[in-house]
Structures are given as C-alpha cells and as structure tokens.
Amino acid sequence: MELRQVKYFVAVAEELHFGRAANKIGIAQPALSQQIQQLEQELGGLLLNRTKRSVSLTMAGKLFLPEARSLLEKSKHAQDLVRRSFEGMVGDLKLGFVESATWDILPNVISAYRSQFPVVKITPRHLHTVHQIQAIRDGNIDIGIIGLPVNDPDLSVYVIRKEAYWIALHPDHCRADPESKIFVSDLSHESFIVTNREVGAAYYDTMVKICMNNGFSPSIVQTVDEIQTMLSLVSSGMGIAFIHESAKNLRNDIIYKPLHDTDQYAYQISLVWRKRESSPIIKGFLKEVRHLYL
Known part of the structure; x- marks a missing residue:
C-alpha cells in the first residue's frame, strides 16, 4: 500500500x-x-x-x-x-558554559536563539574550559562557551570578547584609593589568591608571567576553583586577586581597579565546536551569536 x-x-x-x-x-x-x-x-x-x-x-x-x-x-x-x-528548527542542543558566561553572555545568547528557534531543546552544562573541550571531542556537548584560548586543529573557535586585567582589593587596602593607579611593579610584596592551574592554566601562567616580567615572583597564599570563592577571600582580607574586567560585577563589597602597564589580556571568552560540523542546529546557534557579538 x-x-x-x-x-x-x-x-x-x-x-x-x-x-x-x-x-x-x-x-x-x-x-x-x-x-x-x-x-x-x-x-x-x-x-x-x-x-x-x-x-x-x-x-x-x-x-x-x-x-x-x-x-x-x-x-x-x-x-x-x-x-x-x-532547517535547524527542532532537535536538541547540548551547550557547555563557564561560570563567567552566566553574568551576561549566556542569558543573552539563549534568549536570542530561543526567539528564533523556540522548539529546540537546550541542555546547558556548567563545565570548566578544559572539561568542555573534552566533552566536545567525546560528543557529550555540541558547543561550548569557554574562557581560555584554544589551539586544536579539530576545533573551530569564535572569539566573543577579550577583557583586560583588573585588581580586586579589600576596601581597607592601602591601594584602594580610587584616585591612585596600580602598576604591576606595585604588587611585588602582595599576597595573591589565584585560580588553580588545573582549571585555568592560561590565566595562571599569564598572571605569573606578568609578575615575573616586572621583577618578582607572586606570593600565592591560596588557590581556588571558582572566581566567586576568590573574591570572597579578597573580601576577607586574605589577599588580592588578578581578575578579568566583567568579574567586578560579582561583588560590591570590595574595590576593583584597572591594572596598568600590561598589554596582556586577562580573559578571552569564546565559542568552540567541532570542525566540519554539519548540524543545522549548531549553525543556527552560531549565526545568532555572531549577530549579537560581531
């Protein structure tokens, strides 16, 4: 029949x-x-x-x-x-993201995408950059919003934003005066709170390199996995922290100041996905992100 x-x-x-x-x-x-x-x-x-x-x-x-x-x-x-x-109008999208993407990028891109593709089911997963890269390779997520540069011949990358270094200080710190500038060489005797190298190798290595280029090795008193924890410890007076600019929106009980005399970027937030990806859903998502962040 x-x-x-x-x-x-x-x-x-x-x-x-x-x-x-x-x-x-x-x-x-x-x-x-x-x-x-x-x-x-x-x-x-x-x-x-x-x-x-x-x-x-x-x-x-x-x-x-x-x-x-x-x-x-x-x-x-x-x-x-x-x-x-x-046409990419129905199906599933498994989306990885780093913590910092939740402050503005993640809600912006999901809102824009859902306005054009309302039936696609989005499954977000909070993963550190290194774990996202592995999940993309394994097929456990389709696309990731990551916080570090990636050099992998099997992956495509689209840079959304680069951010400069800032310093997070306790309000009682001697350099918290809003009128004064902070240079790297001013920080040689400070105690630093940093992210673990295992979850942020590029951040960690760049921070150490900046200090070494200015004649000192940073005195690291505490390592953490999350930037929220880092800022909480700054608030306690344990030490200071190198952060990327958008992180200054997380807490209002500490002082944030731009770091002068360095041309190093603190952070690069990007999309990453498998090369030769043919999924119309992923192509539609990329189109919306590129429209938002040209």
Whole structure:
C-alpha cells in the first residue's frame, strides 16, 4: 500500500465521483481508477461501490476512510518534522558554559536563539574550559562557551570578547584609593589568591608571567576553583586577586581597579565546536551569536 494510493482513495471518498476526484488531485481518471483497484486488491476487498451513475463507500471503505485520513496527516506531520529538522528548527542542543558566561553572555545568547528557534531543546552544562573541550571531542556537548584560548586543529573557535586585567582589593587596602593607579611593579610584596592551574592554566601562567616580567615572583597564599570563592577571600582580607574586567560585577563589597602597564589580556571568552560540523542546529546557534557579538 502506497501513500499516493491512500491519498487517491480519500479524494474519491470525499467527492464520490472519479472524474471530480481526478481533477482535484491532477491525474487522469483511468490512472486513478487503476490505483484504487490496486489498493483494493492489496487490502483484499472493495472499498467503493461503483455503478454507472454513482460511487459510494462500502462498509470496509467507511472504516478505512478515517484511518486513511489519519495516515495522511501523520505522513504530513513526519515530513514537516524532518524538514524543520533540516532547517535547524527542532532537535536538541547540548551547550557547555563557564561560570563567567552566566553574568551576561549566556542569558543573552539563549534568549536570542530561543526567539528564533523556540522548539529546540537546550541542555546547558556548567563545565570548566578544559572539561568542555573534552566533552566536545567525546560528543557529550555540541558547543561550548569557554574562557581560555584554544589551539586544536579539530576545533573551530569564535572569539566573543577579550577583557583586560583588573585588581580586586579589600576596601581597607592601602591601594584602594580610587584616585591612585596600580602598576604591576606595585604588587611585588602582595599576597595573591589565584585560580588553580588545573582549571585555568592560561590565566595562571599569564598572571605569573606578568609578575615575573616586572621583577618578582607572586606570593600565592591560596588557590581556588571558582572566581566567586576568590573574591570572597579578597573580601576577607586574605589577599588580592588578578581578575578579568566583567568579574567586578560579582561583588560590591570590595574595590576593583584597572591594572596598568600590561598589554596582556586577562580573559578571552569564546565559542568552540567541532570542525566540519554539519548540524543545522549548531549553525543556527552560531549565526545568532555572531549577530549579537560581531
């Protein structure tokens, strides 16, 4: 049984006239009659009573008609679903993100994407950059919002934003005066709170390099996994911290000041995904992000 035969039967059943049904679906009447006969032969009985003057449904035809309509509707739905999938309008998107993306980038890109692709199911996962890279390679996430530069021949990268270094200080710190500037060389006797190198190697190495280039090795008194914890310890007076600019929006009980005399970027937040990715969902997501962050 072919779908076109089902379609032809429904047309004849609705018109109860082979000529009108043939005109309606755009085929010759003899061809229509032949297809109906083949359908009846396959099903094992008559669906239509035919006389020279009229056409009517048999009992089997009356039973088959609603099922035939349902079959055609399901076929149309399946075709529409697949077509929308090819257009990236339906499906699943597994999205990794670093903590700093939650402050503005993550809500902005999800909102923009959902306005254009409201049916796509987004599954966000909070992962450090190194874990996102592995998850992308393993196929556990489709695309990631990461916080470190990546040099991998199998991955594509789109830079969303670069941020300069700032210093987070306790309000009672001697350099918390808003009128004074802070230079790297001023920090040689400070105690530093930094992120663990395992979760932020580029940040850690760049911070150490900046200090070494200015004649001193930083005195690290505490390492942490999250920037929230870092700022909390700064607030306690344990030490100071190198941060990227947008992190100054996280707490209002400490002082943030730009760091002068360095051209090193503290942070690079980017999208990363597998090269040669053909998913229309990922392509649609990338298009929306690029529109937001040209």
